Amino acid sequence: MIEVSALRKRYSDGTVALNNVSFKLDKKISAIIGRNGAGKTTLMKILSTQLMPTSGNAKINGLDVISEADSIRKIAVSIPQEARPVDYMPAMDCVKLYLAARGFGPKRARAAAEKALRTVGLGDAMDKVAYELSGGMKRKVFVAMAIASDADVIFLDEPTTGLDPFSRVEVWSAIRAIKGQIILTTHYMEEAQALAEDVMMIDSGKIFAHGTVDSLLKPFAGLVRVESSKKSRSSYRIGNTWISYMKKSTAKSLVGKDDVIKPVTLDDLFIKRGVNLES
Numbered sequence: 001m002i003e004v005s006a007l008r009k010r011y012s013d014g015t016v017a018l019n020n021v022s023f024k025l026d027k028k029i030s031a032i033i034g035r036n037g038a039g040k041t042t043l044m045k046i047l048s049t050q051l052m053p054t055s056g057n058a059k060i061n062g063l064d065v066i067s068e069a070d071s072i073r074k075i076a077v078s079i080p081q082e083a084r085p086v087d088y089m090p091a092m093d094c095v096k097l098y099l100a101a102r103g104f105g106p107k108r109a110r111a112a113a114e115k116a117l118r119t120v121g122l123g124d125a126m127d128k129v130a131y132e133l134s135g136g137m138k139r140k141v142f143v144a145m146a147i148a149s150d151a152d153v154i155f156l157d158e159p160t161t162g163l164d165p166f167s168r169v170e171v172w173s174a175i176r177a178i179k180g181q182i183i184l185t186t187h188y189m190e191e192a193q194a195l196a197e198d199v200m201m202i203d204s205g206k207i208f209a210h211g212t213v214d215s216l217l218k219p220f221a222g223l224v225r226v227e228s229s230k231k232s233r234s235s236y237r238i239g240n241t242w243i244s245y246m247k248k249s250t251a252k253s254l255v256g257k258d259d260v261i262k263p264v265t266l267d268d269l270f271i272k273r274g275v276n277l278e279s
């Protein structure tokens with residue numbers, strides 16, 4: 001359970017990355033979505049005790065991120081956005097070493113590492129050193145560490161960025177198999193929709209939507225998204241495309257032959273908020 005109250009982070013150069021956010025995450029898998037610079041990594045770093053907040057407080061399973069950081073580190077693990085394995089170390093050793101640092105004995109570490117590497121699809125690459133792995137495979141080594149750790153709370157900052165669609169699905173099922181509570185960030189709406197019971201959307205350091213996918217999409221019930229090259233009344237601009245929302249029956253009779261009708265997704269919450277997803 002994650003409980004956050006009036007959390008604020010102002011970096012030394014004056015950037016306010018988190019602006020008084022308050023929320024509770026208690027579902028098995030929660031996804032935090034937001035475009036580049038929204039504040040996701042800042043939030044993940046504070047929750048996983050790698051960064052001090054400027055004010056406010058946050059608790060992980062009842063433990064305070066400032067005064068009880070050491071206790072949190074025993075029950076929580078974090079896979080940072082930029083994490084890459086050490087170049088000359090075999091994938092197996094990377095995971096084993098990580099588990100040893102978390103207190104696993106050698107036998108338990110080997111068995112857990114092997115199982116986790118197989119789960120993420122690296123069964124045949126366990127003995128390859130990191131520089132022989134592709135970018136996506138390197139990312140999977142870290143997902144394997146998180147899976148093998150047996151932690152109560154797991155923070156995954158963009159776990160599937162750079163993975164091909166097949167690998168992404170592979171990692172999704174690995175994430176589903178994790179026992180603890182998972183908080184992940186992603187830029188992929190379909191990832192949040194496929195994985196998370198709870199979705200939190202963040203923009204410019206503020207949370208503007210939070211709930212299940214179904215509850216977030218409720219305002220769009222019965223509507224489709226129409227993408228057109230021409231501006232219409234109450235349309236939103238993304239690059240050279242104008243987007244509007246209407247009933248499917250209306251859309252069919254109204255749209256021009258170059259217009260595209262699409263189902264509504266979580267993207268549309270950003271579009272309605274005026275966030276240009278292309279910038």
Ligand SMILES: Nc1ncnc2c1ncn2[C@@H]1O[C@H](COP(=O)(O)OP(=O)(O)OP(=O)(O)O)[C@@H](O)[C@H]1O
Binds near residue numbers: 012015038039043
């Ligand atoms: N150490 C730092 N010093 C100053 N500003 C920072 C620092 N780290 C992050 N920021 C700023 O804080 C804001 C939020 O950054 P953050 O990394 O949390 O975004 P993000 O949502 O994770 O983005 P992305 O999707 O690109 O990973 C950005 O404006 C960023 O430039």
Ligand SMILES: [Mg+2]
Binds near residue numbers: 040042157
């Ligand atoms: Mg980030």
